Every structure is written in structure tokens, then in C-alpha cells.
Amino acid sequence: MTMNWDEVVGQQGAVDIVRAMLATDRIPHALLFSGPSGIGKALTAKLVAAGILCSAGGDKPCGCCQSCLLFGRGAHPDFIQVVPDGATIKIDQIRMLKSFAALTPSVGEARVCLIEDAEVMTVQAANSILKLLEEPPNGLVFILTAGTGKPLLPTILSRCRKVAFCLLPANALEQALVRKGYNAEASAVIAHLSGGRMGKAIALLAPDGLEFRDMALALLRDIQQQDMTAVWSQSSKLSSLAAKDLISVLEFFLYLLRDLLVVAGRYGEQLLYNIDLAQELADLVADWPEGRSMAAVTAVKNTMRAIDGNANSRLALEDLLIKLKDWQEKGVQYVNSSRYPL
């Protein structure tokens, strides 16, 4: 992996805080990097971990000491990384982490444990790690990352020093993508579509990165068809995806609905996520009046939550599509619109 802080884009505030900690050797025993997904939390966490383990004197991580070389190869014995196993981080994973905590350092004097997406720890897993978080053995540092989906347990939160990460403005993200060598035109589209998330932008810039958005767009169009044939064929295609991918498609569906609201409200093209679809959105908007789009946003979010909670993907999706189709035919009255849905 890279040992270069310049790779972290647009998080100057957070980077300054953690680099100052490294420079002064004042690292709290538990750090929490919080903010939306895909904005550089995990990358920063690995740089901090490498920095804590680095044996050089100056700017850390140096990238060339024995510790940094091991870290760069993903082979540092004093570093452990826990990521969700499926939808959650389970108690067995925390048990493994506890065995790691009981060892002594192999290379230097420090050890680091990174827990990514800590908010998805099961309650048992979270409870079982509390004591270790509060009183870790000498030299052991915890770095937790957490998204904005679920709140972290207050007992975990209170034991960590929090560092906040924020979404990038579209123009800063666009410039960063161009600097990374991506095509300028694609960077402009993707910077808007990724909602300020570098991780998402890079995924979208992969050769088939926009495939999920195209599926969402096809779904939006098919709901307008007279009969249900196209909708069912989309539904069977989509429910064969992994749950995580289906949630991505639905997320793009939300972005499209949100853009339809922008078009319907005449807020201006510059606010669109899908700036390259302005014409198509303008064509579709007559079929998606504001009330219907708002109701659809709520329904799609509920479906995403159900699938995330291990509901049967196919049934959840069909339920959603029947609802959307029904609203198209009979209309829908959206209530409780006290705040903007996205």
C-alpha cells in the first residue's frame, strides 16, 4: 500500500490532527474515524497504523524502515485488521482480536488493531470488546472506522477519541480525480454522481462501474411500461445479484429519484448527481411528479434496510416494484414531507 499522505484527498482537517499525534507521539489508545463511506477513513487509518509502527524518527510512516516494508506488503505481525464478515462483525472475530491483544509486539514496541465499519459489530461483539478498549495492554492502539448508517453504541463511542471525516465538494473531488489521471469529462460526471466520496468515484470510474446505475435507470424506465413483463424480468435479474450489489443498484435508484425531484422543482442542472442524464431525466419527470418520487424514496430506503437486514431479496424487491407500479397507475399522496428526503 501507499505510504503517502497525499493519497488522502480533501480531509486536511482529519489528516492534520492525526499527523500531529504521530509527530508528537501522543496517540490516544482508541481512535474513531467517523464519516460517510468511501471518503478515505480506512486509507487514513492504515497510514496512521503504519505511522505508529514505523521505527523512523521523522515524518511517519517513512515507507522504508523494516516495519514500513512489512506493513506495505500486508505482512506486519503487529497489525491486525477486522472487517465485517457478511453484514456484521461477529463475536468470534473479537475473540480472535483478543488473542492478538494478549501477545507481545514482534517488531517494535507498538501494535495496532484496525476495526473497519465498527458500527456493524453485533451487540455481543461490542460488549465483549469494551474492557479491552478501555484498558488495552501497553502499546496497543485501536483504530475504529464507522459510517453514518447506524449509530455506534455510546459505550464504545465514549471510549474513543473521535476524528471526523467529511464529504468532498464536487469540484475538489473532480480536481483530485483529474490529478490521479482520469479523463476530465468522466471525472466531472463521476464527481457529482459519487456524492463527494472518493472511494465511490474510483469504483464508478472502473470499466463497468456505471453498470449498476444503468440497471437502476432501466428499472426506472420499465416501471413506466404498460405491462409488468419488463419489470418482472428486471426483478429476476436484480435479485440474482449479491445483496451488497443490489443495495448499490437501489442506492443509484435513490440518486435518480433525488435528481427527478431536482428537475421537478427546477432547482437547476448544477445540483444533479447524474449530470450526464439531464435530458433523460427531463423526459422522465412528467411521469414522476414530486409526491410520487418522495413516496418512492421512502419505499426504496425501506427496501434497502430490509435487504441489509437479510430479508429475502427477491420478495423485498418485488414488493417494492408492485408498490411503485401501483402508485404509477393510481397515484400516491405523500404525507409527512417535513424535510427533504435525501
Ligand SMILES: [Zn+2]
Ligand atoms: Zn518506517
